[in-house]
Amino acid sequence: MARTRDEHKYQQCRESLLAVGQELFISSSFNCVGLNDILKKSGIPKGSFYHYFESKEDFALQVVESYHRQNSEALAALLADDSMTPYVQLKTFYQDTIKHFDEIGYCQGCLMANLSQEIADVNENLRCKISELSRQVVDQVATCLERMEDNELNLGHLLPQEAAQVLMNSWQGAIMKMKLDKTREALDVFMKFFFNH
Numbered sequence: 001m002a003r004t005r006d007e008h009k010y011q012q013c014r015e016s017l018l019a020v021g022q023e024l025f026i027s028s029s030f031n032c033v034g035l036n037d038i039l040k041k042s043g044i045p046k047g048s049f050y051h052y053f054e055s056k057e058d059f060a061l062q063v064v065e066s067y068h069r070q071n072s073e074a075l076a077a078l079l080a081d082d083s084m085t086p087y088v089q090l091k092t093f094y095q096d097t098i099k100h101f102d103e104i105g106y107c108q109g110c111l112m113a114n115l116s117q118e119i120a121d122v123n124e125n126l127r128c129k130i131s132e133l134s135r136q137v138v139d140q141v142a143t144c145l146e147r148m149e150d151n152e153l154n155l156g157h158l159l160p161q162e163a164a165q166v167l168m169n170s171w172q173g174a175i176m177k178m179k180l181d182k183t184r185e186a187l188d189v190f191m192k193f194f195f196n197h
Helices: 007-027 035-042 046-052 056-079 086-104 111-119 124-146 160-181 185-194
Strands: none
Touching (some): 007 056, 007 111, 035 046, 056 086, 056 124, 086 124, 086 160, 086 185, 111 124, 111 160, 124 160
16 A cells, blocks of 8 residues: 655655755855755755656756745735835835845845856746746836835836836846945945935
């Protein structure tokens, strides 16, 4: 008789692997991290990996989705906080992320941005997934911009979706410069440009 799977234990192991993958991919790169690195860090036997993921690419796709979900939920919680104006909601989102970078020494950056630079020209499945999830974040920011008043970010000449793209593109650029310089200066300039009051 076939043994039934312990669903709780299965999900725990799967989530542990995803957390390890996120940590390794963001501190190194997709191409530099091998299956053995993932297994060693997670303590899961080699044969077990394929109970959870079809391949390293499938694993990376699910790591990206997990990373996106965490960030998207954090942003959604802020945007649902009626005690703040939309302007303050968005400002707090960026300030919270800057605080995180302060704590880890201005390194790592954004997993999706890192991977997009690394694999956009060589892995179509990952490129499409990252592009799709990035658009979802832009959509979240755009809904916040729609609720703002008095052109508070000086982007009133743009449609909310366009303004959200400007914000997120500028933010990703600031994060890349932060990683390069190992300082928060680029993040502070971003905040000064868009949130100067």
